[in-house]
Amino acid sequence: MERAATAASDMPLEEFRRFGHRLVEWIAEYLAEIERYPVLARVRPGEVRERLPAHPPAEGESFEAILRDFEQIVLPGITHWNHPGFMAYFAITGSGPGILGELLAAALNVNAMLWKTSPAATELEEVVLDWLRQMLGLPSEFEGIIYDTASISSLCALAAAREALGLQVRERGLAGRADLPRLRLYVSEEAHSSIEKGAIVLGLGQAGVRKIPTDDAFRMDVRALERAIAEDRAAGWRPFCVVATVGTTSTTSIDPVAEIARVCAREGLWLHVDAAYAGAAAIAPEFRYVLDGCERADSLVVNPHKWLFTPIDLSAFYCRRMDVLRRAFSLVPEYLRAEEEGVRNLMDYGPQLGRRFRALKLWMVIRYFGREGLAARIREHVRLAQQFAAWVDADPDFERMAPTPLSTVCFRARPQSLAASGADLDRFNEALLEAVNATGECFLSHTRVRGRFTLRLAIGNLRTSERHVRRAWDVVRAHAARLHAEWGSA
Numbered sequence: 260m261e262r263a264a265t266a267a268s269d270m271p272l273e274e275f276r277r278f279g280h281r282l283v284e285w286i287a288e289y290l291a292e293i294e295r296y297p298v299l300a301r302v303r304p305g306e307v308r309e310r311l312p313a314h315p316p317a318e319g320e321s322f323e324a325i326l327r328d329f330e331q332i333v334l335p336g337i338t339h340w341n342h343p344g345f346m347a348y349f350a351i352t353g354s355g356p357g358i359l360g361e362l363l364a365a366a367l368n369v370n371a372m373l374w375k376t377s378p379a380a381t382e383l384e385e386v387v388l389d390w391l392r393q394m395l396g397l398p399s400e401f402e403g404i405i406y407d408t409a410s411i412s413s414l415c416a417l418a419a420a421r422e423a424l425g426l427q428v429r430e431r432g433l434a435g436r437a438d439l440p441r442l443r444l445y446v447s448e449e450a451h452s453s454i455e456k457g458a459i460v461l462g463l464g465q466a467g468v469r470k471i472p473t474d475d476a477f478r479m480d481v482r483a484l485e486r487a488i489a490e491d492r493a494a495g496w497r498p499f500c501v502v503a504t505v506g507t508t509s510t511t512s513i514d515p516v517a518e519i520a521r522v523c524a525r526e527g528l529w530l531h532v533d534a535a536y537a538g539a540a541a542i543a544p545e546f547r548y549v550l551d552g553c554e555r556a557d558s559l560v561v562n563p564h565k566w567l568f569t570p571i572d573l574s575a576f577y578c579r580r581m582d583v584l585r586r587a588f589s590l591v592p593e594y595l596r597a598e599e600e601g602v603r604n605l606m607d608y609g610p611q612l613g614r615r616f617r618a619l620k621l622w623m624v625i626r627y628f629g630r631e632g633l634a635a636r637i638r639e640h641v642r643l644a645q646q647f648a649a650w651v652d653a654d655p656d657f658e659r660m661a662p663t664p665l666s667t668v669c670f671r672a673r674p675q676s677l678a679a680s681g682a683d684l685d686r687f688n689e690a691l692l693e694a695v696n697a698t699g700e701c702f703l704s705h706t707r708v709r710g711r712f713t714l715r716l717a718i719g720n721l722r723t724s725e726r727h728v729r730r731a732w733d734v735v736r737a738h739a740a741r742l743h744a745e746w747g748s749a
């Protein structure tokens with residue numbers, strides 16, 4: 260066993276080099292052979308923990324032994340998001356250039372809290388987000404910043420929206436203030452839970468979020484929004500923000516942002532757009548329409564870690580009022596004072612101080628694939644999902660539960676004779692989902708659409724090809740037929 264020579268030294272470089280090469284080989288092999296693994300981990304709760312020592316090692320161990328345990332203990336407890344059969348939630352990709360970008364970022368280990376703590380990290384972030392802005396077709400007034408997740412991006416948007424009101428919440432807080440109206444923001448009933456969580460964190464409370472009904476395509480009903488705002492004003496609330504969703508989590512519906520923007524302009528409300536998943540589609544010209552109206556938003560979030568082949572985490576937040584965002588968050592103690600003029604110190608634009616060099620991997624992903632390459636991959640994912648939707652539509656024992664504008668299909672089994680006999684189709688589809696996922700060949704997730712249990716198949720991994728989508732459909736149909744026979748004879 261090779262050990263470090265002195266108490267203060269790192270892993271010897273010779274050893275680092277040897278294991279580094281081995282690990283890159285391991286990763287390439289893993290990606291080449293990934294279909295050997297069940298997509299969804301098969302461990303039972305607590306199993307991984309039980310196999311790990313309860314106490315830390317007193318002495319250092321060999322990297323050889325650590326890798327052995329990684330393979331034998333950790334790997335069986337992994338759900339393989341990079342598996343081509345991963346079609347749950349929103350499928351994502353740790354792409355080759357993205358993985359290599361992460362490796363380099365870890366090696367540099369910079370903390371880009373201030374411009375001077377790594378000028379290239381700050382400036383590359385500005386440039387790469389401007390590239391992404393151009394690819395999305397957003398106007399140049401939008402400036403970008405990278406956060407870890409869409410949840411945090413939206414939290415920051417809400418904080419900026421509140422700061423824009425000039426109520427001195429930053430200085431005086433919200434609690435116990437008789438001079439403040441209660442603040443209200445509006446989302447559709449299909450919006451992601453992160454918006455409500457943001458309201459909880461910011462002290463607006465769940466009561467501060469009013470959920471607006473949706474139309475038959477699950478889009479925010481703008482007339483209902485207008486009515487809600489008027490009602491709230493009459494009742495003494497202070498409306499301050501609307502969050503529109505481009506690509507809702509359940510069905511990927513797209514709110515009518517242009518119309519919502521008109522309401523926001525008239526009412527003086529901040530418009531934030533949550534385009535975490537679907538925003539990336541706008542890179543392909545035929546899907547540019549998904550961001551129609553977003554040019555009038557105050558802020559917008561899109562997640563390259565969802566549908567832009569960038570390893571988690573990386574969320575791109577755009578804002579046309581960066582000064583307001585800065586006002587909401589900037590607080591500079593003496594030990595962080597920096598004297599450079601005309602630079603952006605990223606710590607001023609969010610609750611966190613330290614930040615990883617995330618821009619590096621996005622820069623590598625965009626350069627490696629290029630705009631056309633990214634668009635072609637998104638286009639292919641939409642084509643595969645549309646094909647799956649067509650198979651569902653053509654089968655009398657299945658039904659589609661929502662329109663499929665992009666790469667996510669909401670559907671369920673509805674065997675004709677079972678439906679006629681009044682069987683519990685929710686329970687049938689729950690059993691179907693469990694059976695499909697137990698095969699290890701593919702992993703789908705679920706939602707409820709208008710209260711009905713619904714299967715979701717999301718295409719978003721670069722390794723997913725037509726063969727895998729066809730196989731998923733075969734697996735779904737085979738298990739539906741088997742369950743149907745069992746239920747029919749029960």
Ligand SMILES: Cc1ncc(COP(=O)(O)O)c(C=O)c1O
Pocket residue numbers: 349407408409410411451453504506507508533534535536562574
């Ligand atoms: C529409 C939408 N917004 C926000 C989120 C939250 O994303 P994150 O995990 O980056 O916080 C999701 C996650 O799926 C989403 O679908």
